[in-house]
Amino acid sequence: MTSANTTPTVTESAPAVRADIVEAATRVFSEHGYDGASMAQIAAEVGMRKPSLYHHVRKKEDLLFAIHGQLIDELTLETRQAIDAAADPAAQLAASLRVAMTFVSRNRDAVTVFLQENRAVRGERWDEVVGKRDAYERMVQEILSNGAATGAFVNIPPKIASKAILAMANWGYTWFNPDGPMSADEVADIFARIALTGLSKP
């Protein structure tokens, strides 16, 4: 049994097919952008005609919504687990960066869509996703303020510092190549080194 939708915005149907469609949409959106992609392209990727898509999906926007929701849920879960398993703020920060970087590496297309196609992410319908996105960022901010409280980190506004740290991992979607010379873990360790040393007290 595949996972049920948290918000069933879409006509229920064979969940496996729907997952295939979302996956195909992820690839097509990533390559052509949300506006540049056509439903016909997505349909072709799944091996059906455009109108058949509408048997499983109500609107084009639903696909974008599904991609965003799925991604932020998975990333939040993985990060939460990594944080809980780490001993102190420094280890938590390193673990979060590692999760983020490997996540970007493993889900390049989805991350590309998530970070690049948020123009359409507006209005009531999206508040849920935006809220989760903020909650994710708050997890990182909390590590930073805990670290500042215990004296592990220098006293820098967590809202700004979190931007710097997440930027490193997020930006990976523009350049990181999983088949390149370095693994996501190796890159993450370098970034963690910069971040941890950069935030440590002199």
Next chain:
Amino acid sequence: MTSANTTPTVTESAPAVRADIVEAATRVFSEHGYDGASMAQIAAEVGMRKPSLYHHVRKKEDLLFAIHGQLIDELTLETRQAIDAAADPAAQLAASLRVAMTFVSRNRDAVTVFLQENRAVRGERWDEVVGKRDAYERMVQEILSNGAATGAFVNIPPKIASKAILAMANWGYTWFNPDGPMSADEVADIFARIALTGLSKP
């Protein structure tokens, strides 16, 4: 007399009007994305009808091209000057970050287009822009390898480290608000602190 174009890819006409159009396109592309934006919207922003636009611009793509070219030229120039005016690698790195961050702050729309709309940036026509973009990044990489050579910085692959550093500034386009509580300079100084400490030897 206003400045002549470095590459006259577009029908010459009153240069001031053309500049207005590029500026309008920057706003509209930034808000709706390249594919989501229409020539009619851009025309309306300048106060004319769509067909009149084509008196000044040959194709929609020319506008994107103009935005990219203009931005990378300005950013490169400003960064070059800042680097040349700084004494040592550490100061150069801080200065570059400051230039990048204030640039993002001053040209949010253009930077948004530059960083977000590069799907269409392919083919012969764009090689020039891509080359300049790489050259910009190489400037930063050089600071890092110089710093590693003089012993100011720890020995981290400059290609990776430059990604981390540029990420901080670039990512600013997604969140930084010039009317917010902190100035671009203040944020840049924080980032520089993280980067410099993060790269310094233990």
Next chain:
DNA sequence: TTCTACCTACCTACCGGTAGGTCTGTTAGC
């Protein structure tokens, strides 16, 4: 029979871009 999953055919809206005309200010010839 009824439901699911798919199809062909089609609708409306809008896109980038063109054709071709008009208005206006500048210049040339007398």
Next chain:
DNA sequence: GCTAACAGACCTACCGGTAGGTAGGTAGAA
């Protein structure tokens, strides 16, 4: 100084094409 030609800048009307989405039908499984 007057007029005729010209060119730049803009317009309305329109084209071919494609987009998202719908109508309505069919084949097969239960």
